[in-house]
Amino acid sequence: MLKKVISAPEKWSVFRKQLVLEMEKVGLNSISLVIILSFFVGAVVSIQTAFNMTNPLLPSYLVGLASRDSLILEFSPTMISLILAGKVGSSIASEIGSMRVTEQIDALEIMGINSASFLILPKIIAAVLFFPFLIIMSMGIGMIGAWVGGLSADVTTADFMYGLKYDFRAFYITYAIVKTIFFAFIISSVSAYFGYHTKGGAIAVGKSSTTAVVSSSILILLFNYLLTDIILS
């Protein structure tokens, strides 16, 4: 099926329109969710870090440092991807599944269109291109949240900023983006696969959607482990 998906579009002008539409559905429509989640989780991470630093010998700038590394290395790429698997993955699976059960995919095939490529390829490309921006944005918003959380835990802005910059490694960002690209591909392709192979009616669409989210989430966790082992070991 992947061969059918990754084939040259029948018409580039139509493909570009589809891609822009998918960018909006997959990416732009997820921005508010990512902002809200990242801000509050960032705040909670810094408060919890401050709460657990009971030893007075530990400097308070560690709150900034720990929040930064937690957000960049794990929360933004992995946790946000898991949440996007729920939002975007279920949306992709149910959209394509509904098209399958209402014969819209058959209608595409009869017109002589490669339905797999037409429907799935723009979603994969949109996700792979847009998710890294969402994750970078999540890191930034998460750190603002961590700063606000730090203030409520009596960490000064100066200490927090010092911790944020302390021993910063740009490679961590690269690592996070590499993971995100893999996760974006997993979410879009796995969800599209289950949607495309839906058989039955409305209940089958719901089942495909659930299976897509569960499978994507498990694969994200598995690849998170594998990629971390390969890149950071």
Add this chain to the structure above:
Amino acid sequence: MIEIQNIEKHFGNNHVLKNVSFIFEKGKTNLIIGESGSGKTTLIKILIGLHNINSGTVLFDGVDFNAIKTKQQRILRQEIGMLFQGGALYDYMTVEENNMFPLSMFTEKTEQEKLERVNFCLKRVNLEEKNNLMPSELSGGMTKRVAIARAIVMQPKYLLCDEPNSGLDPKTAIIIDNLIQEITIEYNITTIVNTHDMNSVMEIGENIAFINKGEIWWTGDKDGLLNSDNKELNDFVFASELFKRLKR
């Protein structure tokens, strides 16, 4: 003209179509009739290549659909207009976009030319000024008419209709039937209608194949159908009280 020869289709142990042969004539509304589960939808899906056959031949004006390459099949499919049971309109597109979509995919027409063609087809199915409606805003009859407009927008050589009247009231059903017949004659295309609606059969049945248990049991036209002594056909056609009275 579409010709099927010795079509065999199995789904596992279920022998759905048994040695089915028939000629669907050009310029006529060809009907496939039969009970639910008799193999009608399977046959129509075989014709358009959505199901593979176990053996047999499907010829579109002499071209063996299953012997040509996938790319050539796609080109041939551009000559087929299909009306699905539920309309199968793309629900994220307006009426106009649904009709414009095949033109955007397969022609190099300008936006103005495409719009003119779409408006012509929508007018043909009596749906002027409905361009900006979404499929969710259409009634059952309007959905079918938009689907017919989309099916003819590319000026197909073949028009295939799967249960075009399902879910429609008798008056709207007749409008759809007549529209299909008018388009068939007007464009001199090969039309195949898959139905179990006897009103449709009486309205537009020019060349009819009766399928029962996966086999063709009877062929003829609507007049022959009323006078046939084929028991299975009579059991199917005169199942309702209305048609029993007509027979008497």
